[in-house]
Amino acid sequence: MNNRRNFLKTTLIVASGLAVSGTAMAAGNLSPAKKGKSIKISGIIYSENDQGDWEGKAGSHAPKITRNGQKVTILTDHGMSERHFIVRHTLVTPKGKVLGTQTFYPNEDEKALSTHELPEAYSGKLYATSFCNKHDFWVTEFEI
Numbered sequence: 630m631n632n633r634r635n636f637l638k639t640t641l642i643v644a645s646g647l648a649v650s651g652t653a654m655a656a657g658n659l660s661p662a663k664k665g666k667s668i669k670i671s672g673i674i675y676s677e678n679d680q681g682d683w684e685g686k687a688g689s690h691a692p693k694i695t696r697n698g699q700k701v702t703i704l705t706d707h708g709m710s711e712r713h714f715i716v717r718h719t720l721v722t723p724k725g726k727v728l729g730t731q732t733f734y735p736n737e738d739e740k741a742l743s744t745h746e747l748p749e750a751y752s753g754k755l756y757a758t759s760f761c762n763k764h765d766f767w768v769t770e771f772e773i
């Protein structure tokens with residue numbers, strides 16, 4: 630489990646350092662990240678604006694974000710069959726601090742839905758990630 634967490638954390642840190650363009654805002658009442666500051670590493674990290682080989686899959690793989698006060702909810706609108714499912718969500722700051730995680734199990738979770746508490750008075754950019762066991766690693770960048 631720690632290896633997976635470290636992989637996701639390292640991937641986001643590397644990605645934020647290589648950011649180039651585009652915005653991956655999905656839903657909710659949140660402000661999109663500033664243009665030119667989004668993650669884009671084609672073929673490794675996918676987003677609504679960079680679907681790579683998974684063109685057409687963003688609707689069911691890019692995390693959708695809503696916020697209610699200090700709570701951020703991440704939804705990946707994806708099926709949860711035993712052979713094809715969302716493995717995990719994370720909520721991560723640009724410096725790689727993991728604010729929340731949730732692992733899903735296809736026999737137990739009907740939806741890939743997670744809610745995470747924000748630190749007091751947090752503002753700025755955040756990354757929501759979703760990992761599909763067949764369609765790889767997706768991120769939605771947003772600001773609160």
Ligand SMILES: [Fe+2]
Nearest residue numbers: 761762763764
């Ligand atoms: Fe998938």
